[in-house]
């Protein structure tokens with residue numbers, strides 16, 4: 001992609017942010033050759049907690065982004081400065097395997113993006129000691145810990161910045177694939193939705209994304225439809241308790257997949273997507289019934305290894321990972337496999353229906369599917385909270401066609417689909433029913449707005 005093509009993806013506000021960062025970098029470091037990259041956050045319209053099972057999702061990239069202005073260095077050091085004073089300056093070295101900072105450090109997401117570049121280009125023969133370091137100024141405007149993928153915006157923009165200062169370029173799909181697993185670096189066994197949306201977003205379109213291999217089909221947003229996003233202000237902090245809940249869901253889904261794989265005598269099943277892809281025809285109802293016949297609703301890893309005829313240590317290594325990246329789950333609580341599989345499989349059916357509904361402008365149907373998604377996330381996946389449920393109900397009462405939590409849940413944002421003419425009423429109702437009942441000033445602090453589907457990440461050289 002040429003610099004000229006990609007600058008068209010930047011809006012005026014972003015260009016002003018770039019100019020401010022570039023001025024600082026020029027005056028503090030005397031840098032002359034500068035690159036700017038942008039990567040947006042995303043909201044997911046439907047297909048929640050399906051990506052790590054290799055099953056489809058349908059997000060939009062949003063018109064809020066992280067921007068980095070970077071200058072190459074002659075050594076392998078990376079010097080990071082963030083415009084946000086809560087995120088302190090950081091320095092580290094590029095090496096084959098970059099050691100992470102302590103959990104929760106913002107710069108781990110930069111390191112995660114870099115590690116993706118190092119691993120990927122390493123396989124292509126470009127070793128880490130050939131990569132130049134960079135001085136980078138970071139300006140993120142995707143609200144953090146709200147389910148809008150501020151982390152993917154930072155990871156993707158960091159990867160793009162390291163590539164840009166080193167003169168590395170490749171197809172956007174390849175970059176999306178390269179960064180898909182980068183959040184494993186920070187200990188979240190995330191699927192690849194956020195990075196794919198951030199990299200491959202398309203103006204005015206939702207993205208129907210399939211995984212393994214990654215494929216993206218743009219679905220035009222119907223005229224007259226508005227997407228409202230509202231932050232619950234309940235912090236879905238992915239570096240703490242929420243990560244444990246998230247990883248637990250990944251494990252629960254992986255066990256359900258293996259039990260189904262055995263029941264249908266399928267080969268090499270790791271995730272529910274492997275089951276669905278190997279069966280010529282399937283329905284969520286039938287698969288859930290099969291699972292119920294072949295395993296108890298709740299199970300622990302020892303019971304699962306018995307059922308699967310796999311040695312327990314092997315099963316643990318396969319599902320929880322090995323070495324430093326091994327994840328910990330609280331084994332005193334049984335793993336809920338039936339309800340989790342019911343959510344993921346019915347959600348997959350909903351994504352497929354939603355893609356058709358949206359493409360043909362059937363907004364009511366799309367809304368109904370979003371409502372059903374929320375109910376399943378609440379009842380089968382235990383990913384909602386009373387606050388998110390209240391907001392979803394308010395949005396529906398105010399005339400939204402459908403509403404649901406978006407992202408991992410456990411706090412964060414809701415999303416509502418409304419006719420353009422009703423969107424403001426939905427926002428006002430949330431202010432009155434929800435924000436007004438929180439502490440003073442909540443409505444002023446909380447992001448609640450209409451978002452538009454914007455373009456994916458890109459890099460330009462500043463002249």
Ligand code: NG1
Nearest residue numbers: 048049147183188190191193407408
């Ligand atoms: P959030 O919590 O919005 O970042 C997470 C995962 C996604 C996906 C959704 C649930 C990360 C970085 N992202 O999104 O991959 O699994 O939950 O659909 O953990």
